[in-house]
Amino acid sequence: MSITEPCDTVVDRPLDGMNSDEFDAVFTEVMPRLRRRLLTLTGNPHDADDLLQDTYVRLSRRARGRTLASQQHPYAYVSATALNLLRDSWQRPSRRESATDRLPEPGWDGGVERCEARCAALALLALLSPKEAAAVILVDLEGLSHDAAGERLGAHRGTVQRNRMRGLAKMRAALADTRPRDRA
Known part of the structure; x- marks a missing residue:
C-alpha cells in the first residue's frame, strides 16, 4: 500500500x-x-x-x-x-471525585418521589366511595377533627368516623394485595 x-x-x-x-x-x-x-x-x-x-x-x-x-x-x-x-x-x-469516609447526602430527585406518592395516594382514594374519600381527606390529610369534618360534610361526627374507618380499611386491604408476600 x-x-x-x-x-x-x-x-x-x-x-x-x-x-x-x-x-x-x-x-x-x-x-x-x-x-x-x-x-x-x-x-x-x-x-x-x-x-x-x-x-x-x-x-x-x-x-x-x-x-x-x-x-x-x-x-x-x-x-x-x-x-x-x-x-x-x-x-x-x-470536578474530580474524592474519596471520603462519609456517606453522601441524599440527592434531590426532582420531585419524582413526591409525584409517585401523590399518584399512589390518588389511586387509593379512587377505590373509595365519595363519602369515605371525603372523610379520609378531611381528617387524615387536612388534619381536621371529626367534628369539624362533620360540619363541612353536613354529617354527624360518628358518620364521619365510620366512613373514615371503612375507607382506611379498604386502602390497607388494597396495599396488602399489591405487596409481595414472603414465602418462608
Whole structure:
C-alpha cells in the first residue's frame, strides 16, 4: 500500500456525517490505543477509564448531532479531546471525585418521589366511595377533627368516623394485595 492510497480500516474514515453506529466503530477502533495513552498520563487505570468514558460521551453527543468536524486522523482528534478533558480536570480539581469516609447526602430527585406518592395516594382514594374519600381527606390529610369534618360534610361526627374507618380499611386491604408476600 502506498502513502497516497486510502487505508481500508475504520480508523481512517472522517467522523463528520457519521451515524452513531459508525462513530462507535471508529471509537472502538481507537479505544485501546487511547486507553494506553491515558493510563500513561494519569498513572491510574480508574482515572484513565473515567477519562475514556468522558471522551466518548462528549464526542458521541457531537456525532449524534452531526456537529463533529471532519477528521482525516480520528485518533489524533479523539486524543486531543481526551487531553483537553484531562487538562480541565487538573485546572478544576473540584470536578474530580474524592474519596471520603462519609456517606453522601441524599440527592434531590426532582420531585419524582413526591409525584409517585401523590399518584399512589390518588389511586387509593379512587377505590373509595365519595363519602369515605371525603372523610379520609378531611381528617387524615387536612388534619381536621371529626367534628369539624362533620360540619363541612353536613354529617354527624360518628358518620364521619365510620366512613373514615371503612375507607382506611379498604386502602390497607388494597396495599396488602399489591405487596409481595414472603414465602418462608
